[in-house]
Amino acid sequence: MPFLRKVGQLTISIGQRQCRRYNSTKKYADIAKDVYDVVIVGGGVSGLTLAAALKPMNLKVALVEGMSLASTGSWDPSFDVYSNRVSSITPASKKYLEQIGVWNHIDEMRVEEYEDMRVWDGVSGARIHFDAFDLSSDGTGGAMAYMVENLNLQHALLQHLSEPADVPVTILDNTKVSEIKTGEELDDVDLSKWPTLTLTSGDSLTARLLVGADGVNSPVRAYAGIDSTGWDYNQHGVVASLKLEWDDRQRIAWQRFLPTGPIALLPLPDGNASLVWSTTPEHAAHLKSLTPKAVCTLVNAAFRLGMVDLKYLMRLTDEDEIKREFEWRDELLPVEAEGSAFPVRIVELAEKSLASFPLRMRHCDTYVGPRIALVGDAAHTTHPLAGQGLNLGQGDVACLARVLEQAIAGGADIGEEFVLQKYWAERYPVNHVMLGVIDKIQKIYCTDCTPVVKLRSFGLEIVQNLDVVKRMIMKQATGI
Template identity: 70%
Template sequence: MGSTTGRKFSDIQSDVYDVVIVGGGVSGLTLAAALKASPYTSALKVALIEGMSLAPATKWDPSPDQLSNRVSSITPASQAFLQKIGVWDYVYPERVRQYDDMRVWDGVSGARIQFDSFQLDAAGAPMAYMTENLNLQQALLESLAEAPGDNQVKIFDSTKVEQITNSTDQLDDVDLSSWPAVKLSNGSTLRARLLIGADGVNSPVRSYAGIESRGWDYGQHGLVATLTMEWDDRQDIAWQRFLPTGPIALLPMPGGKASLVWSTTPKLAAHLKSLDPKAFCTLVNAAFRLELADLNYLYTRSDPEEIEAEFEWRDGMLPMEDEGAKFPVRVVEVQENTRASFPLRMRHCDSYVAPRVALVGDAAHTTHPLAGQGLNLGQGDVASLMSVIERAVVRGADIGDEVVLQEYWAERYPANHVMLGVVDKLQKLYCTDSKPVVALRSAGLEVVASMDWIKKLIMKQATGI
């Protein structure tokens, strides 16, 4: 008996947790909230570590006319899960916009497909909820704060993970060797029965567990921005046009705003970020409305007045009846400091689990944003892992046991792999303007667009219900 490190028993005990979650993003916080919401797991001792300060989320005081550029599309399945664990009630509803119609088209051939919830036999049911990640984070933190005092999740924010090693401690009659020991920048070391990696693409937890992550970079950057539309289009439509340089998507946000996700070449992304704000808006409009030849020409211009004049001329030639049906309302303003870009990549881990370790969200997989699935795959992971932990607790099994965790991996890996694969193939299929490929993909799209049962099937997969 006794500690091999020579420290006192009580020191160690206070730093021993059932679950240590590394990462205070949406996935990590959702798992924490879910653990506290379930009657089976609410008694578990849970810690959450986040390198950045969580104050911006806890003290979030949003102004109605400002929107963060970090926005996510939440599928009905994810929303239902957040509802189930009691988090959705804390989300500011006035900062959520749902859409029930999605219009996607080929920028080269113009072939189109429209999804609307009428085809799901659920008129008016949302296809997704758009909201700022901060709105979700504050709701998750709020719900965590509601738990009874002695049972709260211990949150270490502004605290970095310095090192993860295998513990060599012995606690009472529990053998802590093989438990991960997480050394924090505040000096303490947490021992975890189950260590969760919700720490993003370059996950330190994954490195500790020695899990290989595979994939490739798309050679594209995702440019995001918060935009103001000419007027608030009461139709709740998500728009996406596939350009050969990458898809551009406009997602409706509350109050006549919209969130832009423009996947494009790194060079163009840099150009678009540095462009005069007015000219940037014009280029967004051009990217949805004009011919590729016009768009490619406008990319080479930087005089705002010239861009404006060229756009007005070409836009004026579009048929009136396409307005509001084939492309979105015009963008008139980009909110200051919301233009940002990040490299797009595909990554998938060989495994999500190791002894006493499980990975969720971006730590396990990263995908192209074209299907709006990034956050939702993470939510799916959390829901699956939760039910595995619940079952283990009910059966009295060790929640850190790899055999227990394998069940989570077995359930999520194939589902995620299919989604990553489909998104990856779509990306590759649409990032070309080769004539035969365009002809084939357009014919294919038109077949799909004319067959409601296929559309229903796709919608089912994409919404998760």
């Protein structure tokens, strides 16, 4: 006599008596309808990637997203306008997206890879140069990262999820989770330990496994009572879409560490570029109050001028005055530095593309609980200076999907904590090291105190001359 009851692909353990009873009542059908193997909260890149990874496993999966995904699903960008939210995707993340069948939906015409990265200290001028060709062990080079608009990624993920499947993933967007509770006794069926979510749409879902891919303020994490420790950087990440004076085919990623935070210029196709300028909340507010032309001038200044001059320019508000003050200083710089020591000048900032985000470091003590797992920013959030946040989330998803697949193959319940612990045990140390390194770099570079500047510049110059160490750093950063 059966003790396991199949509901779609979902198996609920129930007794023989209950089985017969639910079979013959409408209540049973109602329960089955709203009970899922996996409910993912969050339709950001982490949540959608997990849904895509679970798709071939024939599990009954629902994804709940608070925002509407309609415009992302029908994303049809104009040729030369780039979104201001762009991420550097590591070769490891790209490989994973290929494996799960998502990358072939990416609009590759809008992706730029870079093989060269130049990083320098704004105070001392000490430099480090990563070149994929010099640093690959066989000298064949290869991309260090791929610059992809987050929208391009999410669109590709939605395309993949919309393809036919034996058990399609249910996507419930434009509806938020308003409450999560356990202890729902659904008549005689014992789902009392399974999380039940109430949505703002009025729907209610019960999950064998609830995954929080719901970002830094994760409601799933709050429900699970999992602590997240960390601090705010008192910096904002200012982003914008930019146009370069000419299309620099060198495909270089530039980053200059200023005492107020690093400024990065990352290549996009056809002479476009993406800005990530981490700076004080006051500077971020100031930049947002200026005209786009004035911001362009300040971005050029931030890559070229000394700290005293830059500080002075950052106090000005008038577009013409900023331009005048920058231009005579710029003329004093060596012409040959253009394109090798500094990026090509910015000439345009795309309309309404300037935005800013508070930057913080958070890490949860655990990523799992009874019938709970956290992935991506819900589990850890980091400073964007190394372009790792989204990539760490991809690593989480790859690991969790593998752990769940193994559990299914072994006949285990995928919501059991002992199953989920394997995921946490594998991912926590990797993320912890990366978050720690990024945090130290942020702290070491956010000062112009002379002894610290001397020490960090000495360290940078040593690393610059040690290819073995540079190769190790690149291996960690690219994930391969």
